Amino acid sequence: MILAHPNIEESIGNKIISNIIAQQKNTEVRHLDQLYPDFKIDIKTEQEALLSAETIVFQYPLFWYSTPAILKEWIDQVFQYGFAFGANSYNLEGKKIILSFTIGSPTTDYPQDIIDKITFHLKGLSQYCKMDFLGVLFCNDINNYTDGAKEKAIDRSNSQAEKLIELINQ
Amino acid sequence: MILAHPNIEESIGNKIISNIIAQQKNTEVRHLDQLYPDFKIDIKTEQEALLSAETIVFQYPLFWYSTPAILKEWIDQVFQYGFAFGANSYNLEGKKIILSFTIGSPTTDYPQDIIDKITFHLKGLSQYCKMDFLGVLFCNDINNYTDGAKEKAIDRSNSQAEKLIELINQ
Numbered sequence: 202m203i204l205a206h207p208n209i210e211e212s213i214g215n216k217i218i219s220n221i222i223a224q225q226k227n228t229e230v231r232h233l234d235q236l237y238p239d240f241k242i243d244i245k246t247e248q249e250a251l252l253s254a255e256t257i258v259f260q261y262p263l264f265w266y267s268t269p270a271i272l273k274e275w276i277d278q279v280f281q282y283g284f285a286f287g288a289n290s291y292n293l294e295g296k297k298i299i300l301s302f303t304i305g306s307p308t309t310d311y312p313q314d315i316i317d318k319i320t321f322h323l324k325g326l327s328q329y330c331k332m333d334f335l336g337v338l339f340c341n342d343i344n345n346y347t348d349g350a351k352e353k354a355i356d357r358s359n360s361q362a363e364k365l366i367e368l369i370n371q
Numbered sequence: 372m373i374l375a376h377p378n379i380e381e382s383i384g385n386k387i388i389s390n391i392i393a394q395q396k397n398t399e400v401r402h403l404d405q406l407y408p409d410f411k412i413d414i415k416t417e418q419e420a421l422l423s424a425e426t427i428v429f430q431y432p433l434f435w436y437s438t439p440a441i442l443k444e445w446i447d448q449v450f451q452y453g454f455a456f457g458a459n460s461y462n463l464e465g466k467k468i469i470l471s472f473t474i475g476s477p478t479t480d481y482p483q484d485i486i487d488k489i490t491f492h493l494k495g496l497s498q499y500c501k502m503d504f505l506g507v508l509f510c511n512d513i514n515n516y517t518d519g520a521k522e523k524a525i526d527r528s529n530s531q532a533e534k535l536i537e538l539i540n541q
Contacts, residue, residue, distance in 0.1 A: 204452065239410070240444075264443075264447050265495070265496050266495045268443075270440040271448065273435075273437060273440040274440035276435055277439065318488050318491040321488040322435060322437045322489060324449075
């Protein structure tokens, strides 16, 4: 799991999901903000981590209809020509990839065509690199602080973690 | 102009366009990679630069169907609640915004529906902040190193700069 979150201790969804995944067998959670506070990605280490993985999960909060910047920097640095694509070097070919994110606002703002648009660049990335795109999981309304909303957000986060484990193991 | 390019000296399109814009009256080019090599955005300075602008141009090379990470980090830091939106504080309301980018591969890969998808998050940003989205300009095939291709890329970049000036002045 490639986790991007600038403030994981304050997080509900991303903390719950990444903690549950970290407790599973044969999983590794790489928290980019903790590993690279200066955005200087260790490309070799990250490429080796990808090579050793069967399934790659991008876990992040949706920021302005896209990923946090550190995940984009990680992608731009790690998915290089000659490693992830081109020159007959599709080293990630056939690896499974899943997007798992959280959204602050209610789902009604995010019908399927919007989800398709905000995940287009990552689906495109995985297709370009001949990876096996397994799908998108998200939970909504994660920053709702009204009565009882936090408990529901926790429930949705646990449910998303369950679905993620199912998808990984399928 | 908010310019994001990790290696502007090696650039064709972004260098030409940003240089031409810098030579116009009443313009300012802010090169994020030069200003913030460590990604630590000076939020106050950037917000003041936006407040003093009538038109804002995002100028960048398309990386993996999206912006370079530093432009995303700049957006996430600068377009804050209470400044760009929310709490009745839409300080950028009515300001004009234009996307101007360059694409490595040939245009045939990028029909209008793809352009709509790869710019959706930035159009969404501007709408959320009640800005006036003026449109998208791009030139393609910018990394084609075959015979005569560089000259054509230079022509397309000059032409994009001209269109950009027209759009700014309209």
